[in-house]
Amino acid sequence: MDELSRCGVGDVVISPGARSAPLAQAAYAHPRLRHHVRFDERSAGFLALGLTKGHGRPVPVICTSGTAAANLHPAVLEAAHSRLPLVILTADRPPELRGTGANQSTDQIKLYGHAVMYFAEVGPPELREGNNAYWRTLVCRALRAARAGPAHLNIALRDPLDFDCPTGPPSALAGRADGRPWTRLGDEAGQQQPVELDTARRGLVVAGDGIADPHSVVAFAEAANWPLLAEPYSNARYGPNAISTYQDLLSHPPTRARLMPESVLVVGRTGLSHELLGLYGSAVTHTVVDAHPQWADPTRTADLLLCALPRARKAADPDWLEAWKDAEKTARTALHDHLDQAALSEPRAVRDVLRLIPHDSLCLIGASMPIRDADRTMAPRRGPRIIANRGLSGIDGAVSTAIGAALAHQDGRAFAILGDLSLLHDANGLMIGPNQPRPDLTIIVINNDGGGIFSLVDHTCEAVGFEALFGTPHNVCIADLASAVNWRYSSITSMEDLPAFLAEPGPLIIEIRTERAANAAFHHQLRRYIHTALERTQFRTACDGPSAPKAEETSTQGTA
Structure with missing residues (x-):
């Protein structure tokens, strides 16, 4: 617990259990760790996910052996696919009790399979030369690996499970001087330097989950003069280039044809809209920005992978962005009109x-x-x-x-x-x-x-x-x-x-x-209403050129 704190951990989630009692008491007694107790391990795991989503730091979860550890699996999987720094500390029976029919004992070695970025079987604690460095190094390794997803330390504990909280740690268990981590974890090595991307063609920026710096994505879209299609949790849906009605625009065949891009740049993990995913393979070039070894490309159409956001080489024709803005204005006006007409939906x-x-x-x-x-x-x-x-x-x-x-x-x-x-x-x-x-x-x-x-x-x-x-x-x-x-x-x-x-x-x-059947009907009505507004409004497109007619006033009459 001391090494976790030295490495920047501030919150620990604990699920009660007898085998994990020494770990839980150590976390509870540590002056710099805020503890959260949940008796349901599944809830405990997701509480830890919420904490790390909230402040961005690793959060350990302590649980006992057996089904308790298994109940953390859903949160481990979510952390793996969201690349969140969850650190699982599972208490376990000592090796001599495994496979013997001992109570609350099962095989916890690599329990979470390939879902964790790092696994270590921590042997039963013995105070002998070198073990202090070993334990502290394991914590540092787990936290380093957790930058890319969850890590798992399986800690075998023998009876007696007594906990002694001395006023100060024995010298044999002391950490580095001045509260420093045992191993200081530097920045990622070998980060790719930003490259220039040809942005003169008609392109789109698509933003999804897991973006560390949304503002840089917004700035790139503005520099390239490309529309920005940002899913809500990207936190990049703002600025003059933001397009929010892309679901309805891309589901309307004539509008989709007019607004078809030549290039798509995807930042973060997307996948909420089938209409948007279907666009990637239709573009001439599909660039993915993702530094993770398992980069996100669910359509398998990316032809260029970058580890960092590129620089825009040249701004696209402004008529391209204006065509998207005109369509957005029409669709958003219709969207609000129809929503406001409904008392509750x-x-x-x-x-x-x-x-x-x-x-x-x-x-x-x-x-x-x-x-x-x-x-x-x-x-x-x-x-x-x-x-x-x-x-x-x-x-x-x-x-x-x-x-x-x-x-x-x-x-x-x-x-x-x-x-x-x-x-x-x-x-x-x-x-x-x-x-x-x-x-x-x-x-x-x-x-x-x-x-x-x-x-x-x-x-x-x-x-x-x-x-x-x-x-x-x-x-x-x-x-x-x-x-x-x-x-x-x-x-x-x-x-x-x-x-x-x-x-x-x-x-x-x-x-x-609300009522399910009425909700389904309302969703279909809303799409028809927006599509009708698009059909009634002539808007400028990049293909039409600057002489294209301006968008007409959006009709508020449509299919109800």
Whole structure:
């Protein structure tokens, strides 16, 4: 624990257990470590993910042996695919008890397989020459590897499991002088120097998850005079080049044909929009900016891989960007018109929350429908900071991730937008002990009593047994759940009430009830309405040249 602290770790998540008791007590007693206790290891893992998303530093998770360690696997997988610095410290039985039928003993060697960047089997602790350096070096190696994803130290402990907390560490276990790490971890070696990219052609910048410096992506798009298509959690959806309605623009065949790029530059991990993914292979050149050894190229169409954002060689024809802006103006006007005509809908709820929360706030958006509605309706805006579990895009662990991120976010308030199944899947995460830090977090739950996204998926929406297999109604009373876990609760029936509820401090659950079938119909109506507006509006394109007619006033009449 001392070496973790010396290396910059400030938070430790602990799940109770007898075998891991010495580790837990050492973390609890350390003066520079803030501890968070969760009895459910699955929630503990995602709480740690939220903490590291919030402040960017590694977060260790301590658990006991057996199924406890297995319950961390979902969070490990999410950390692996999101490249987050999660450090798993699993207590284990000593080698002589493995394979003997001993209680709570299973094979934990490389339990998480290739999902971890580093694994070490830490032998049973023995105070002999060289072991102090060995243990401290293992911590440094694990933290160094965790820059690219999770690391796992499996720590075998023998009885007796007593813990002794001396006033100061024995000299045999002392760290470096002046509180320095045992091994100082320098910057990455061999970083690729920025290269110049030919940006005179018609191009697009696409921004996804995991971007360390969103502003540099925005600046590149402006220097290249390229439209910027940024997914919400890229935190790059702002500036004069930001295009937010690309889902509807690219799903409209005539508009897609007019706005087809010659070059696409992708920064971060994208994958939310099928319309956007389908664009990559159609471009003449597809450049990926990703320094990770397992670079993100899900369409397998990249012809150039860069480790750093390039420099724009020459700005593209301004008519190219104006063509996208004209289309964006038409689509966004139609989008807002149709949302405002609806008293209450899921897309409007997401849009209004993201429009109203303070610019210095943090907001986790859950998987499935909320993040897709955010991608479609969120207007360009610098701040708030958007996060999401997009490594594997599961609905599990969303509550715990949001709580962890809220606890780490020190610069403003925190919010989460979740579906009802996401909330219920991680209901254990709502349980916070009386002596544990409580977050200033408001969770907005869009409750359509089941899996609303399946009503919009072609191969499931009319499937045999839809309601039982995909709709999965639960009939849970969210108000009763909130009361049981000591969270304040409010319910909204009119969007006019939303600003007042969002201004209230957390922990708070705000429920917005909708109906699945009506939501599916509204999504189809919204797309038709926007497409009708595009068809009625003539906008300038790069192919038409500067003499092309200006965009007409957007019609507010369309298919309802």
